[in-house]
Amino acid sequence: MKYSFWMLCTTILMGSACNPAEEGDETVNFTVENNAELALTDKPLVLKRTAIPGVDDHEGKFPLIISGRDTIPAQWDDMDGDGIWDEVFMVMDFSAKEKKKLQLAWVAEKPKFPARTSVRFGLREGADIPVHTAQSDTLPADGLPKSVGYQPYQTDGPSWENDKVGFRHYFDGRNAKDLFGKKTSQMSPEDVGINSQGAVEDNYHVMEDWGRDILAVGNSVGLGGVALMIDGEPARLGVTVNDSINNVENSVFQIIEEGPVRSIIQYDYLNWETHDRSYDVQEVSTIWPGMYAYKNEVSVKGLKGDEELLIGLVNINNDMDLAEIEVNDEWVVLLTHDQQSYEKEWWLGMALILPKSIYQGFSEAPESGDLSNSYLAKLTIEEGQSVAYYAVAGWELSDEQFADREYFKSYVVDLVNQLTAEVEVAWAK
Known part of the structure; x- marks a missing residue:
């Protein structure tokens, strides 16, 4: 525009x-x-x-x-x-x-x-205190819903969107990434996830004019969530909904920018203890208009040198084969397409766009446990070095052509080529 x-x-x-x-x-x-x-x-x-x-x-x-x-x-x-x-x-x-x-x-x-991107983040300090908007928050290890007795966050954590698609992050200790399907280019309402009294309420699993939550996440890390491979075993960053104490000492969230054409949010996970080790992890999620995707950047400190970074692609309600596509010299794609929304009601394509130079293939998480039901892309990672990738989702009610696997695959390949293309800026002398 x-x-x-x-x-x-x-x-x-x-x-x-x-x-x-x-x-x-x-x-x-x-x-x-x-x-x-x-x-x-x-x-x-x-x-x-x-x-x-x-x-x-x-x-x-x-x-x-x-x-x-x-x-x-x-x-x-x-x-x-x-x-x-x-x-x-x-x-x-x-x-x-x-x-x-x-x-x-x-x-x-x-x-x-006019806004073509948005971030929504609301929290409350008690079960009887209304939700209020915030720019940041710190979640201590003993601040999980099971420990405090209530869900402190609107939509379980921040959500972000553009004119095509929306996402949310379970900041309540689970650290998985979920998906909002959109039927309109307008930004979704600010009160999604709260009721008229300002209390946290799961009201986004029903269809509204703007869309709804469409993805079953379970104990996966969702679409684009992160973990580490340590000693051949996937280690979850955080815990599950059944836990009362986090394995991350402090989780810090902040909105870096929220604007009409770009929104950026950041998470810092401080002192993540797993496998007798301690790590600090940072995630930066960015979204801009026009793409059914978001960009994620991850860096880890405290590495011993034998770890691999894992990027999750949830594998619940998917009965079709995973596609692995080398698009060009820079990027490789992992892609699924099936009626893999809730109750297998709608066609949904999902994909990870991963840097080819550090891609080491993929594995599958166990069928049960604290990290399960997921494909896990394996990436080489170095101490404190940022790794960037993209997570993509195409829902048939956003674009009816996404019901076709080849159309979704073509869209993802075209998106990779769009992202790879260079635009040169030259100032007048």
Whole structure:
């Protein structure tokens, strides 16, 4: 979507609508070029603060990106938490090999764009205390629902979404990742998972206009959840719903950014004790518009050198074969497709897009136990080094063509090629 710059100027720049830049400011011309031989849809584009010409001369202002007479929806993200934006993020469409001429202008106030991503996180401090929204929380080992006697989190933990699909993370000690199927491009209501009195309530397993929770997770780690392989045995990061004490001393959640075109959330699991070892694990989940997927980045500290990182692909209600697809030199895909939603009611495709250079095949978790019913992709991991991958879900009520296995497979392969494609930024001299 694009928005008339001149309309925005009228509302946010008041008397300077006839000039893209504020009085005394110069605009900057630059180009962005799709180097790939394929069209790109909602391709992420990041402009680093340090790369923008003249940024130090515009302290307290924000760069607005203009294409012709249209303003590109964007956001200004503070990635290091120092209170100053570090990068401009936007998504753009390109035809094959297309080069676009853009303009950067400076404004004093951030424009507001329609939301195409969102994060929802609510918590309560007692069974009789209404849920309130929060930006962060720390869960101690003895703070699990079985220990405190109530579920402290709306939807069991944070949920995040874009205009295509939604996800949620069981921050209540289970650390699995679940799936919300969407039937609309609008963001789902903020009160999903709570009732009219503000109490936590499982009201998202029934169909609403926006969609519903559609995935049975059980004791798997869901779609894109993480674990470690230690001594040939999968070790669960966290516990199950039946446990009262976590094996993670402190789990810390925070919303890094929530914006119209990108949302980022982070988890830090401090002192995870398993197999007579202790680890610190960090996850960063990112979502932007246009894709039936989210990006996840994982790093681990405390490694002994004999571990493998495991990425889960839940295998409940799936009777079809797992597909392993080498798409290009960078990525390999693990993919399932079946009526693998609750009660096998709808067709659902799921996939992991994994870095080929560190992919070591996959195994299957046991059929029972604290980590079960899951395919587990095995990845090489090094101390403190981040590993990035993507988790994909295509539900037939989001797009009826997802009922066809070959269509879903084609979508995932195309998504991999979209993610691999490079867009080059060149600033005018």
